[in-house]
Amino acid sequence: MAKRIGVAGGAGFIGSHLCESLVGEGNEVVCIDSLITGDRKNISLLEGKGCDFLEHDISKPVRIPGSISQVYNLASPASPIDYQEKPLETLMAGSFGVKNLLDLAREKNAKYLFASTSEVYGNPLEHPQKESYWGNVNPIGPRSCYDEAKRFGEAMCVSYSSVHKTDVKIARIFNTYGSRMRKNDGRVVPNFIDQALHKKPLTVYGKGDQTRSFCFVGDMVLGLSALMGSQERGPINLGNPKETTIQELAELIISLSKSPSKIVYKGLPIDDPERRLPDISLAKQKLGWGPKIGLEDGLLRTIKFFSAD
Ligand code: UDP
Numbered sequence: 001m002a003k004r005i006g007v008a009g010g011a012g013f014i015g016s017h018l019c020e021s022l023v024g025e026g027n028e029v030v031c032i033d034s035l036i037t038g039d040r041k042n043i044s045l046l047e048g049k050g051c052d053f054l055e056h057d058i059s060k061p062v063r064i065p066g067s068i069s070q071v072y073n074l075a076s077p078a079s080p081i082d083y084q085e086k087p088l089e090t091l092m093a094g095s096f097g098v099k100n101l102l103d104l105a106r107e108k109n110a111k112y113l114f115a116s117t118s119e120v121y122g123n124p125l126e127h128p129q130k131e132s133y134w135g136n137v138n139p140i141g142p143r144s145c146y147d148e149a150k151r152f153g154e155a156m157c158v159s160y161s162s163v164h165k166t167d168v169k170i171a172r173i174f175n176t177y178g179s180r181m182r183k184n185d186g187r188v189v190p191n192f193i194d195q196a197l198h199k200k201p202l203t204v205y206g207k208g209d210q211t212r213s214f215c216f217v218g219d220m221v222l223g224l225s226a227l228m229g230s231q232e233r234g235p236i237n238l239g240n241p242k243e244t245t246i247q248e249l250a251e252l253i254i255s256l257s258k259s260p261s262k263i264v265y266k267g268l269p270i271d272d273p274e275r276r277l278p279d280i281s282l283a284k285q286k287l288g289w290g291p292k293i294g295l296e297d298g299l300l301r302t303i304k305f306f307s308a309d
Helices: 013-024 082-084 089-106 144-164 187-198 217-228 248-256 282-286 297-309
Strands: 004-008 028-033 049-055 070-073 112-115 168-173 202-205 212-214 237-240 244-245 263-266
Touching: 004 013, 004 089, 013 049, 013 212, 013 217, 049 244, 070 089, 070 217, 082 089, 082 144, 089 112, 089 144, 112 144, 112 217, 144 168, 168 217, 187 202, 187 248, 187 297, 212 248, 217 237, 217 282, 237 282, 248 263, 248 297
Parallel strands: 004 028, 004 070, 028 049, 070 112, 112 168, 168 237, 202 263
Antiparallel strands: 212 244
């Protein structure tokens, strides 16, 4: 049955893909975005066709007339350079923002999904990372505004669940890539693809032996809606359980984009996690979800998007 759904951060990278999928299923979407890192262009094809846009900063109370049955909260700067440039906005989004949207969900008697992050595990001492792992986060380091905001957001969600019985769901999203990432957002996939397409050297930070696990955005959106449709509170890891070194990623992007680019090595940012790999047994078991798009396939689609830009 068609629903009316709020998507905060809906003009961002993952948010806009989620809006597209929800509208495609016949739902009515209210996209809420402050546009500090999102871009209205990302939802321009949906506006007026099942998607309404509300420019609003969630750190201020959120008022939406009419009924809403689900609230997705994906609103936050998410790339390390963005959140380090906007640490206070990031902390406000993860604290007041999470609370204001929980209040909206409470008022509307709606389900609430919070987009948390693998960053809650910090530089993990357990590998792969299971949801039961408490993490290893530097509370005052350059990534702390994001990591601690998301950890606080999770605590706020479980507290609303116990005090107000709000139906909350917490997704821990691991590195995700695909179309509509900003080519200058500083994350590794857009950086490398942009550099490869412009025949510039790919900038590997450190020795390139640090690892990440990259999930294609289409798979991520399916995981988020599966969690919203489930009875689970989470937290549940959503990500691709294939671990890749940053060196391997650089070589793969050079080869898939048939680029003459070479690799250059730059300093490793402070507190850059050494390894990251989700254990997704819980998502498989509870949601019947797992990623379907492999890294090569997903990167080819992303390279196509960046080439057309
Ligand atoms: N990275 C890199 N070159 C770049 C951008 C990032 O080597 O041009 C590395 C970064 O140091 C990190 C990994 O790629 O180890 C993933 O970085 P990203 O910013 O995409 O996300 P993170 O997982 O660190 O939040």
